[in-house]
Amino acid sequence: SKAKLFEKGESTNVTFKDVAGLSEAKQEIEEIVNFLKDPQKYTRLGGKIPKGALLVGPPGTGKTLLAKAVAGEAHVPFFSMAGSDFVEMFVGVGASRVRDLFEQAKKKAPCIVFIDEIDAVGRARGKNPSMGGNDERENTLNQLLTEMDGFGSNSGVIILAATNRVDVLDKALLRAGRFDRQIYVDLPDLNDRIEIFNVHLRPLKTDDSVDVELLARQTPGFSGADIANVCNEAALIAARHNKEYVTKQDFLNAVDRIVGGLEKKNKITT
Numbered sequence: 001s002k003a004k005l006f007e008k009g010e011s012t013n014v015t016f017k018d019v020a021g022l023s024e025a026k027q028e029i030e031e032i033v034n035f036l037k038d039p040q041k042y043t044r045l046g047g048k049i050p051k052g053a054l055l056v057g058p059p060g061t062g063k064t065l066l067a068k069a070v071a072g073e074a075h076v077p078f079f080s081m082a083g084s085d086f087v088e089m090f091v092g093v094g095a096s097r098v099r100d101l102f103e104q105a106k107k108k109a110p111c112i113v114f115i116d117e118i119d120a121v122g123r124a125r126g127k128n129p130s131m132g133g134n135d136e137r138e139n140t141l142n143q144l145l146t147e148m149d150g151f152g153s154n155s156g157v158i159i160l161a162a163t164n165r166v167d168v169l170d171k172a173l174l175r176a177g178r179f180d181r182q183i184y185v186d187l188p189d190l191n192d193r194i195e196i197f198n199v200h201l202r203p204l205k206t207d208d209s210v211d212v213e214l215l216a217r218q219t220p221g222f223s224g225a226d227i228a229n230v231c232n233e234a235a236l237i238a239a240r241h242n243k244e245y246v247t248k249q250d251f252l253n254a255v256d257r258i259v260g261g262l263e264k265k266n267k268i269t270t
């Protein structure tokens with residue numbers, strides 16, 4: 001059923017503490033938290049609160065996490081849907097899902113609506129005749145634009161969307177009054193990786209041999225999702241060997257496995 005396709009205004013426990021690194025992105029997005037918490041502060045001089053912001057960056061860098069943290073910090077409900085969920089074979093389904101999503105969100109305002117992979121629905125119109133249902137996708141995009149224009153900018157619904165392909169998006173989405181703010185979420189640098197490791201080491205039972213800086217040095221090009229994966233893999237490797245604690249060697253083995261996986265993936269795509 002379509003109810004299952006999106007998180008229906010659940011509250012989230014995610015806060016900025018769970019998002020490591022990304023200090024600029026956090027700083028920029030903090031303003032949206034403030035808009036949600038105290039809209040009057042911003043509208044009292046006649047200004048309009050932005051309706052949306054686009055989170056732009058490579059896969060696994062924490063865009064979804066950051067969007068959830070905005071909802072968590074502002075204590076507002078979080079609705080989320082993936083762009084690919086809107087794109088269906090059957091005429092009218094995508095557009096009606098968009099309508100549905102916003103209808104529910106407006107009832108629960110103030111709230112966050114998060115659209116992951118917005119490029120799946122938001123590609124420039126009339127340029128991508130692949131995959132049959134192109135007209136259907138355009139109908140869905142038009143419905144999304146209509147919804148964004150339909151509610152007042154001070155309605156309390158703020159839409160965050162994520163993409164790694166801002167270049168393919170329909171310019172209409174980026175126009176003033178829609179996604180007119182872009183927040184960059186990049187791959188982590190060395191210091192960010194240290195922070196991300198620290199977040200994901202927290203729940204693990206590790207021994208003194210584990211050296212966070214060494215791990216961060218061994219993982220250039222890793223995303224936050226890759227690092228989360230390393231930590232989990234290391235814990236499973238240690239458990240497989242009936243160890244009492246996860247050790248440095250388990251982490252290094254996990255890094256090797258994941259580097260191996262990433263190399264395979266790159267061979268296929270390049």
Ligand code: ATP
Nearest residue numbers: 018019020059060061062063064065196224225228
């Ligand atoms: P995609 O574009 O592939 O949807 P994304 O950018 O939305 O990816 P997330 O889904 O937010 O990435 O990240 C996946 C997981 O990776 C998170 O749930 C978290 O465990 C971990 N992660 C990613 N980035 C960070 C970060 N900056 N700090 C802590 N954990 C992170």
